[in-house]
Amino acid sequence: MVLLINLARVVFAPLLKELMVEFSINEGTAGLLATMVWVGSALPRVPAGWLLTRVARHRVVLWTGVVLSGSALLTAGSNSVVTLSGGALLMGTASGVYFVAANPLVSELYPRRVGWAMGVHGTASQVAAVVAAPFVTLALLFDWRTTFLAIGVAAAVVTVALYLAARRASLPNGGSRDRDLVGAAMSEWRLITLGVVVLGFAGFVWQGLFTFYELYMVQKGLSDAAAKNMLTVVFAAGVPAFYLGGRFADRLPYVPYLLGNLLAFVASVLLLTVSGGLVALFAVTAVLGYLIHSLFIVMDAFILATLPGETRASAYAVYSGGMMLAQAAGSTAVGAAVARGATYDAVFAGLAGVLGIVALGLCGLRSAGRLPT
Numbered sequence: 001m002v003l004l005i006n007l008a009r010v011v012f013a014p015l016l017k018e019l020m021v022e023f024s025i026n027e028g029t030a031g032l033l034a035t036m037v038w039v040g041s042a043l044p045r046v047p048a049g050w051l052l053t054r055v056a057r058h059r060v061v062l063w064t065g066v067v068l069s070g071s072a073l074l075t076a077g078s079n080s081v082v083t084l085s086g087g088a089l090l091m092g093t094a095s096g097v098y099f100v101a102a103n104p105l106v107s108e109l110y111p112r113r114v115g116w117a118m119g120v121h122g123t124a125s126q127v128a129a130v131v132a133a134p135f136v137t138l139a140l141l142f143d144w145r146t147t148f149l150a151i152g153v154a155a156a157v158v159t160v161a162l163y164l165a166a167r168r169a170s171l172p173n174g175g176s177r178d179r180d181l182v183g184a185a186m187s188e189w190r191l192i193t194l195g196v197v198v199l200g201f202a203g204f205v206w207q208g209l210f211t212f213y214e215l216y217m218v219q220k221g222l223s224d225a226a227a228k229n230m231l232t233v234v235f236a237a238g239v240p241a242f243y244l245g246g247r248f249a250d251r252l253p254y255v256p257y258l259l260g261n262l263l264a265f266v267a268s269v270l271l272l273t274v275s276g277g278l279v280a281l282f283a284v285t286a287v288l289g290y291l292i293h294s295l296f297i298v299m300d301a302f303i304l305a306t307l308p309g310e311t312r313a314s315a316y317a318v319y320s321g322g323m324m325l326a327q328a329a330g331s332t333a334v335g336a337a338v339a340r341g342a343t344y345d346a347v348f349a350g351l352a353g354v355l356g357i358v359a360l361g362l363c364g365l366r367s368a369g370r371l372p373t
Helices: 002-010 013-022 027-042 045-051 057-076 082-111 112-138 143-167 179-185 188-213 215-220 224-236 236-249 254-273 276-305 312-328 330-340 344-367
Strands: none
Touching: 002 027, 002 082, 002 112, 002 143, 013 027, 013 112, 013 188, 013 215, 013 224, 027 082, 027 188, 027 312, 027 330, 045 082, 045 179, 045 312, 057 082, 057 143, 082 112, 082 312, 112 224, 112 236, 112 276, 143 254, 179 188, 179 312, 188 215, 188 224, 188 254, 188 276, 188 312, 188 330, 188 344, 215 224, 215 312, 215 330, 215 344, 224 236, 224 276, 236 254, 236 276, 254 276, 254 344, 276 312, 312 330, 312 344, 330 344
């Protein structure tokens, strides 16, 4: 299920060129289309947290499968930018609700190995990002709509299978005391704020970067085929990042590991803007992909392992919604800047500079003992 959920979020990036031609749109509108997926993923997260105070986690997960299937089929039938955007928004909505419900559930299934469990779950999610570009390439042998038809049908099948599996499983009841969304947010505000700041800013840069990565690589002088493969590389690097990052998170102090990862990601984006040539771009792309995905899993493991059962789902939902809203506009910002004549190198270097200032500020707060641990 998580593979299909994440595929729905990332599949628009390798389709941008085809959608720009099909609907006669520029980079700014294409960036807005990608942003709709992430806005859809962000907006329902806090309401989903409230829903989890009343509905079992696995039931919410099942309903996200239903929404994903229907919205993918709606997207496949789009005949205008408006309906396409609506389908993208709903596909994002399914993913947002899914992660708010599924991540606490996974952490409660393995309470002594939260990092490992989240790493395995994240690895499965990342496989979707790796296969997105090859999957789109295969689907385009027929039509871009085939991409969404396949996701819709597969989601329906998997939802039925998950329902049958849940009926036979013994599921944890970790959320039985989690009944106050506002109270949970107020009691865990420091941890929530740290998560929103780190992944809000880093995710903003990442959204703009991966959405236009293929076009960026073409501007760097690579062929269309090589540029599309680079997008696969940046996501493929996330597979070991999720697995190893989760294991390291169980063994290393969370905050130093988190901040070191963030600073290394800033350095990798800056290095990317001054790199050229296939070999150099391949190497930097692999490192960048590993670092950003490792950052995601470390933050999830940190928050879910730190939050007590009586606030876990509610506080995680507030963090998750705030983080997603902060990063959702990254694609639109980059697309708008490029449409006005800015180069990708200049845009990404500027974003990396701002993120670097944020990271150094957090390091200063940690030295002063002002960050949660």
